[in-house]
Amino acid sequence: MGDETYQSPDMTSLLLGTDSLEQFLQVLVESALAMASTAHGVGITLERQHRPLTVVSAGTGAPDLDEAQYGQDDGPCLEALRTGHEIAVKDMLGEERWGPYPAYAAACGTRSSVSFPVAARTHTAGALNLYFAKVAGFADTDLFDLRTLAAQATGAIALAQRIADAEEYAADLQKAMESRSVIDQAIGVIMAQQRCSAEEAFTLLRKASQRRNIKLRHLCAELVANIGRKPPSDGRTLRPRP
Structure with a gap:
């Protein structure tokens, strides 16, 4: 042409x-x-x-x-x-x-x-x-x-x-929201178990994360996943492992 x-x-x-x-x-x-x-x-x-x-x-x-x-x-x-x-x-x-x-x-x-x-x-x-x-x-x-x-x-x-x-930002935002959600759930678990405030529950989770050297969201996901399992037979409450 x-x-x-x-x-x-x-x-x-x-x-x-x-x-x-x-x-x-x-x-x-x-x-x-x-x-x-x-x-x-x-x-x-x-x-x-x-x-x-x-x-x-x-x-x-x-x-x-x-x-x-x-x-x-x-x-x-x-x-x-x-x-x-x-x-x-x-x-x-x-x-x-x-x-x-x-x-x-x-x-x-x-x-x-x-x-x-x-x-x-x-x-x-x-x-x-x-x-x-x-x-x-x-x-x-x-x-x-x-x-x-x-x-x-x-x-x-x-x-x-x-x-x-924009797609990468949306994916990062979704991941952050999911992390925030599981952290909030874990805070709720600790508040119920320890009868403490949200701030005190977050401090406990953060300290446990530092002691175990794992990311906070991974610790919280583990804790939330344990909720669906059978509780310990001796009646102990769930808490982040030290």
């Missing part, structure tokens, strides 16, 4: 119509490949746990070319990811940056490339990478549209990260 007839997808509809960030990014690289008719391969690299990874690709060659850069920890893709700058390579055979990578790319049939930063200077930074078989292959491509795609990938990643952060 040529540049003249290609229509960029509506990103809002695309976001709503895809089931995952990876699926959205896959459509994005396929869109980039359609925009850049002379490119033979497109990929998106994201940094996860401080390691770069090609999460999606379209066409041919992008994963291998990306992996070659990851292996030597240097290359145009990684430079775009780390600096937040657009990196264009007009001719791999005349390139002196990035050690042996340009010669490897040329040997694989790639003579030029362009990498656009994605989500720059965040903990999920990445790059949209396009590879061309001819010298300055990107000269015939509308780079503005590709920059727009990279910006849209940035927005999608930021949204996905917010959702993930």
